[in-house]
Amino acid sequence: MSTDEWTYRPLVNYLNTRDIIPRLISLLRPYYGCFLDKICADQSPANQYYGYYTLLTLASVVLHRDAFDVGKIVTQEKRVIHNHQVSLCRVDACTTREVNHEQLRYVDYFDRRSKSVAELATYLRPLIMDVLDVKCSVGDNEEPNRDRAMPHDLERGEWWKHVHQIQRYLAMIPLAVFLQSHGFYADQYDPRTIWNREKNGSLMYLFPECAPIIRPQAMSADEQIEWFCNNYVDQWEEYHASATMRMLANRIVKHTLKARNGFDVGLTKPKVEQPSLFADPHSIPFGRILSHHRDQYAVYHDSKTKFIESRGEDKHGKVGLIHLGRLCDLIEQKKIVVSKWKEQGCTISCPIHGRDSDPSFNIEFERNWFWCYGCGIHGRIDRSDVPDTISVNFSHTAKPDATNIKVSxxxxxxxxxxxxxxxxxxxxxxxxxxxxxxxxxxxxxxxxxxxxxxxxxxxxxxx
Amino acid sequence: MGWTLTQLTYYGLVAFSKNIKTVDYSILQLLCKHGMTPTGICRNKQYTVNDETVEIICEGLPYFPLNNRVTFPLMVGQRMSSFYGRAIWKNSKVPHIKLPRKHHSTPPGGWNTAVLADPRIEHVSVTEAVIDGLVIDRLGGYPIGIIGTGNSTTICEIALGKKQNIYLGYDNEELSPAELKLHKETGKPDLPPGQLATERTAKLLRDFGYKETITYLTHYTLGSENPIWKVSDGSIFKDFGAWWKDKGQFFF
Structure with missing residues (x-):
């Protein structure tokens, strides 16, 4: 069983046992009749999976159709279908699936006002939430993919983006209906403006404008969230106390208080001051620095082993000077861990901004040049303390290790x-x-x- | 189970170019058969992982990088990692090519490196081209093509095996006047690149801890060890491929 099959089989089994897909298809058939026929034609498990994925995407599009700018929705719809065709057409290289663009004609011309938002939401919300829950559980049980750049992750990343988007829409619709019934829809926000703020169409931007309906008194942050949930979220039981709604409520309260008081109250953590450039190591609170950086940080700032000096700033950022002799001594004594050796230089953890989980301090010996992608410090390498007769031998660390070369x-x-x-x-x-x-x-x-x-x-x- | 266009692009089996404007290319026709339209393929495509870590941007139309080439699989260890393609038409601007590694960093590896894992094999011949390796195989040896002279991944793989003795069979082509001038300016010895690569590879193997015998097949202008491969009529031996084409195929 391949990895993909192992992933999608539980979802397909669940959907088949719950009889969800036929109901979903019957609801979507007026909108996407031609396209649905093509999806349902092939009953192989892989095609079912991608077909169901398309169904969910289309359902989300139908769901939020009336709440937004129709032109943008259609554009979004086209993009989703275009992108999905790439997946559909390759599901099985041996099976030629002729997916044409006729469904786009349906998208452009179907009757958008045939069903209201609330009606559609009533029908579709529990179905889709069931499916999303299953997919979430399947995704959580997946074996972690260590190679982050794998195409499997590419697809899963797309999937999760859609899942979160659908969840936002579903969480938003009842609130939008509620607000519209109270007269806030037409007066207090323009969906086009909101849509244009973020291409993904996140509805988070809706809530600052909705904030005037919330009139919290002097409460702590937790009390405000609790108050919001009790008064507004409680009527939607399935969302009560869910992480998503708590996050939304948090956002609403935050924006409300910010609008009223002019500053953030209680919900934003105070910024931690970063240690200044070339600070005294004894004054740096090491508690905020990862433990394995502590020793290196001490080495960088010890007067005997300090290999980098400050030379002010220029238009590109901070400027420094590296003493190559001291650096080579530290490397040979293994007091500095070199994360990556290249032909012309090496990469180490930055001595300036310190917390480099992914080292970004690049040194190029041939060009006499160094720079840090993290903090921007750059400058020249001073070779005056390296005698010409001594050659620095990095070969013991520069050997490529074939045991580490892996093909996935x-x-x-x-x-x-x-x-x-x-x-x-x-x-x-x-x-x-x-x-x-x-x-x-x-x-x-x-x-x-x-x-x-x-x-x-x-x-x-x-x- | 098939493969997505994303995967094919990621591993270099499909590349995109703005210069491709016709639909005569086979890969485009194949994709069109599977439901895509030229306009749909032509637009920029962007794939993201975790919203920001990896970004693959493709512009233009797709094409197969190994089009019109004889291809050979390249391996790292026991797994295939890439392909080597040799152009089949004369005067090609790019006679040798490997799959592009624009989106991943897995090394391409070498050709026929599976012989390293066979304990029965005592001698392995290292050549810089696959075509030369075919000759070695025809002569009864066990070739490894490292595709160029600087493939330290494969050399390191050989050194870590430490089971077989090694014959180095790099090319011995003459230097052009421009190369001679360049070598004089830079202070390099007046030796062909293949001969310099032989020295370099042997040194590299020793640095990696390889202790078995290293024998020079074609290296007879430097060093104390004489090459074991000589041409009886006294002419300059260039490389195995050319020798096989001119003479060898008529004897073996």
Whole structure:
């Protein structure tokens, strides 16, 4: 069972047992009839998964349609469907899924006012919340993917973005209806302005304008949130005390108090002052610095081992000067941990801003130049304390370690799949391009094409 | 299970270029078969991971980087990591190519490195091109193509194995006048790049702790060890590929 299949199978099973999808399809059919037929045509598990994902996306689009700028909604809808086609069309490389753009015509011309927001929300909200809960639980149980740049994470990141967006919409709709019934919709905010503030269409910006309905007296932050939940959120039981609504309530109270008093009250933590440049190490509160940085920080600021000096500032930021001899001594004594060796230099934890979980202090020996991506300090390298006759040997740390070089399983899988595909085409002698490859190996190189094939030679992907 | 366009782009199997404007390219036709339109593919595509960590921006139309090339798989350890493509038309501007690594940092590895894991093999021949390696294989040896002379990943992999003796079979092509001039200016010895690479590779292997025998196959202008590969008629031996094409294929 592949990783993807392992991921989506619980969701598909859950949806099938709850009989959710047929109800969702029946509700969405007036809007996306043609598209739904295409989604439902293929019943393989993978296609079901992506089909259901599309259904949820479309449902969210229908849900928040009436509450926002229609033009923007349609644009958003097109983008979602465009992006999703990439997933749909590749679900199975062996299955050609002809997804055309006819559904966009439906998006543009269907009757947007056929159902009110409240009616649709009543129908769809519990269904989608069920599905989202299941997906959340499945996602939490997933094996952590250590390679953050994996495409699997790419897709999951997209998915989670949509999940949060849908959750925001769902949480917002009852409140929007409630506000509209109290006359706040037309008078106090313009959805177009709100939409333009953030491309993702987050509704968080709605709440500052809604704040006048909340009249909290002198209360602490927790009391204000509790008061809000008791008075306004309590009527929606499924959202009561949920993290999302508490966050929204927090935001409302914060903006209300800020609007009334002109400053933040109690909800914003006071800013912690950062240690100044080249501060005395004894004056730096090490409690705020990670423990494993403490020793290095002391090394940086010890008068005997201090290898960097301040030289003021220029238009690009702070300027410093590095004494190469002292730096090399520290590296050889292993008092400074070099995180990355390059051909021309190295990367270490920044001695200035200190808390470098991802070291960003780059030193280039050949260019006599250093800079820090974190705090911006930069400057020259002073070689006066390095005698010419002494060569600095970094080889003991500069060795590449083949045991650390890893190819991810998915990387290997996609390459081996490509190799198999190319092998099939290479053996297909009827193809003209494959014949070109055979001719090249046989006549221009004097090799036996079958012998080369045994060693992995294949032809390009020409179709 | 197929692969997404995102994955193909991420691993370098599909690249995008603004210079591609026609629909004659095979990969574009393939994508169109699967439901995409040229306009949909052409626009900029942006993929994000965790909202800010990784960003892949593609502009233009997609193409297969190894188009019209004979391809060979490259491996790191026991896993495939990339492809090497040799152009099949003459006078190509880019005769050798590996899959682009724009979006990930996995090293490309080397060709046929699986022989390192076989304990029965005693001698391994290292060549800088796959075509040369095919000749070594035809002659009965066990080749490894490191694709260029600076692939320290594969050299390090060889050194860590420490099981096989190594034959270094780099090229011995003549220096051009421009290269000769450059070598004089920079103080380098007047030796071809392949010969310099032989010295460098041997030194690198020793630095990595490799203790087995290293033998020079084509290196006979420097050093005390004579090359074991000589040409009987006295002509300059350039590389295995050219020798096989001109003479070797008629003897073996």
């Amino acid at each position: 399983p998915e990387h290997h899988r996609i390459m081996s799949d490509t190799q198999i595909l190319l092998q099939k085409m290479y053996l297909g002698e009827s193809d003209d391009d494959a014949m070109d490859a055979w001719e090249y190996l046989a006549t221009q190189r004097g090799h036996d094409p079958y012998h080369a094939f045994d060693l992995g030679a294949v032809m390009d992907m020409s179709m």
